[in-house]
Amino acid sequence: xxxxxxxxxxxxxxxxxxxxxxxxxxxxxxxxxLAIQRAISLGVVSTASVNMSLLSDxxxxxxxxxxxxxxxxxxxxxxxxPSSCVITDVxxxxxxxxxxxxxxxxxxxxxxxxxxSTESGIEAARSNLFSDKPYVLTPINTTxxxxxxxxxxxxxxxxxxxxxxxxxxxxKAVSLISHLPVMVSGSLISTCERxxxxxxxxxxxxFASSGFRDTSRVGGGNPELGLMMAKYNREALLMSLQxxxxxxxxxxxxxEREDWVSLDQILQSTKQARSKFVKE
Amino acid sequence: xxxxxxxxxxxxxxxxxxxxxxxxxxxxxxxxxLAIQRAISLGVVSTASVNMSLLSDxxxxxxxxxxxxxxxxxxxxxxxxPSSCVITDVxxxxxxxxxxxxxxxxxxxxxxxxxxSTESGIEAARSNLFSDKPYVLTPINTTxxxxxxxxxxxxxxxxxxxxxxxxxxxxKAVSLISHLPVMVSGSLISTCERxxxxxxxxxxxxFASSGFRDTSRVGGGNPELGLMMAKYNREALLMSLQxxxxxxxxxxxxxEREDWVSLDQILQSTKQARSKFVKE
Numbered sequence: 001x002x003x004x005x006x007x008x009x010x011x012x013x014x015x016x017x018x019x020x021x022x023x024x025x026x027x028x029x030x031x032x033x034l035a036i037q038r039a040i041s042l043g044v045v046s047t048a049s050v051n052m053s054l055l056s057d058x059x060x061x062x063x064x065x066x067x068x069x070x071x072x073x074x075x076x077x078x079x080x081x082p083s084s085c086v087i088t089d090v091x092x093x094x095x096x097x098x099x100x101x102x103x104x105x106x107x108x109x110x111x112x113x114x115x116x117s118t119e120s121g122i123e124a125a126r127s128n129l130f131s132d133k134p135y136v137l138t139p140i141n142t143t144x145x146x147x148x149x150x151x152x153x154x155x156x157x158x159x160x161x162x163x164x165x166x167x168x169x170x171x172k173a174v175s176l177i178s179h180l181p182v183m184v185s186g187s188l189i190s191t192c193e194r195x196x197x198x199x200x201x202x203x204x205x206x207f208a209s210s211g212f213r214d215t216s217r218v219g220g221g222n223p224e225l226g227l228m229m230a231k232y233n234r235e236a237l238l239m240s241l242q243x244x245x246x247x248x249x250x251x252x253x254x255x256e257r258e259d260w261v262s263l264d265q266i267l268q269s270t271k272q273a274r275s276k277f278v279k280e
Numbered sequence: 281x282x283x284x285x286x287x288x289x290x291x292x293x294x295x296x297x298x299x300x301x302x303x304x305x306x307x308x309x310x311x312x313x314l315a316i317q318r319a320i321s322l323g324v325v326s327t328a329s330v331n332m333s334l335l336s337d338x339x340x341x342x343x344x345x346x347x348x349x350x351x352x353x354x355x356x357x358x359x360x361x362p363s364s365c366v367i368t369d370v371x372x373x374x375x376x377x378x379x380x381x382x383x384x385x386x387x388x389x390x391x392x393x394x395x396x397s398t399e400s401g402i403e404a405a406r407s408n409l410f411s412d413k414p415y416v417l418t419p420i421n422t423t424x425x426x427x428x429x430x431x432x433x434x435x436x437x438x439x440x441x442x443x444x445x446x447x448x449x450x451x452k453a454v455s456l457i458s459h460l461p462v463m464v465s466g467s468l469i470s471t472c473e474r475x476x477x478x479x480x481x482x483x484x485x486x487f488a489s490s491g492f493r494d495t496s497r498v499g500g501g502n503p504e505l506g507l508m509m510a511k512y513n514r515e516a517l518l519m520s521l522q523x524x525x526x527x528x529x530x531x532x533x534x535x536e537r538e539d540w541v542s543l544d545q546i547l548q549s550t551k552q553a554r555s556k557f558v559k560e
Binding site: 186 | 394413414416441443445449450452453454456457458460461462463464465466467468469470471472473474475477479480483484485486487488489491492493494495496497498499500501502503506507510511514517518520521522523524525527528529530531532535536538540543544546547548549550551553554555556557558
C-alpha cells in the first residue's frame, strides 16, 4: 500500500521502519527539514517532504504528531488527500480526537499503539517497537467497517495485540493506569520535597531507595506529557482522581481508627489485585 | 568481639556473615531449631542455640527479629546478659523501640540498616548486603557515648554509610520515603481494581504497562510490612498522608480550574526535585 506518515518522531519513525519492511511504500511528512533528512538516511521512509502534496496518492495516513497537533494537522492534510484515504492517529487520548475528526473526515479510525521509550525523536525509532504490545482501535458507529478493516490488516503486520473499544472507554482505562499514576506519583514527590523540617527533608533524601524510586518515577517524568494528559483527558482523569481520593481516605481512616484487621484485608487485596494488571 | 545475633533471618543472617568474616565470634539465637541448623551449616554464625544463655559473655547483641518482637525479645534477653553488653536492633521504626527500651537497658543504641531484598529468611542471607547502604543510628541523650562508639566501630566494618538522627526524625523521614509510598501505591491499585465499569476495568488490566507497574509495586508488596509500618509509625505516617492529601488536592484543583501554567510549574518542579532523592 501507499502509506503516509505525518510526524517523524519515535512513533512515526518506528511505524515507518516496520511498514517499509513489510513492503509498503512509505511517504514521510515533517515540518522539520532535519527530521526528513534523518528519516531518509535511517531508512524509515521511502521518501519524505515538508510538503503534504506528497500524499496525493496515499491510501492510508498515520498522523503521528504530538496530541495537540493532531486535529490541526488533519485540517491541513485533507486538502491533499483522496477522499478514499483512511486516516488514523496514534494519540494517547481518543475522545477529543475521534469526536473532533469524525464530522470532518469519515474514513477516520482512532488508534493508540501502547508502546514507547524513554527516548524520543526520529533517532530513537526502531523496528518491532510495537511487537506484542497493545494497539487500541476506537471506531465509532459512523466509522466505515472497510476503513477499520484496512487499519486492522495493516497493524496486524506489526505483531501487535489489537483491542477495540469506544474512545470514552479507552480514555477512562488510560486515565486509571497511565494518567492517574502520574498525578499520584507527582504528589508523592511534592510531599517529600516540601517537607518543612529541614533535617527530616535531608534525611529523606539520604534514605530514599527503591520504593521511593519506583513510586516516584512517572511523577518525575516529562512534564509536557503529564500536562497533555490533564488537558486532553481532563474529565476522565478528574473522575479517577476523585475515586483515588476516596480510596486513600479509606486507608487514612483505618489507620486513624487503628483498624488493623481491615487495613490488612485491603493490603492483602491490593497484593492480589496487582497481579491481574501486571504480568511479571 | 563476642557478638550475639537474635533472630536469624535475612538481616540477622547477613550481619552474621559479614561480622564473622571480620573475625568476630558470632553467636546466633533463634526460636526455630531449623533456622539454627541452617545458620550453622551456611556459616552465618560460629555457633547457635534456642537458649539465650548462650549469650552470657556477649559484648554486643543485635536484635534482628520482626519489629513487633523486638521489645518482648529484649525483655527476655536481659536476664542472660552482662550489664556491660551493648544492645542494638535493626527495626525499621525507631521511636517506640528506643523510647520503650531505654528505661530498661541503658546500653541500647537504636539502629536501622536500610538494606533488604525481596527474599526473606536465613536462606536469603548474603555477604555485603549492607555495603554502601545507609545505616541509621538513633542515640538519645541518655545513651552512653561509649555504647554508640562500639556500635559505630562494628558497623563501619560492614562498609555502610552511617547516619545519626533522633528516633523521631528517623521515623518522619521513613514515613515520607518508605511508608507513604506504600499507601499511595496501594490506593492506586484499589482504585483500578474497584472500577465499576467492567469493560473499563478489563481494558485497564490489558493496557497497564511500565508506569502502572512501577507506581503499584510497593502497594502490591508484603501486606505484613505495610501493616507494621502503619501500626508502629502511625503518627508520622498520618502526618505524611495529610500532607500528601493537600498536595494531591492542589493538583486536582489546578486540573479542575484548567490552570495549565501552574500545573506545568508543579510537574517541572517534581521532575527536578526527584533527582535530589533518586540517584540514577
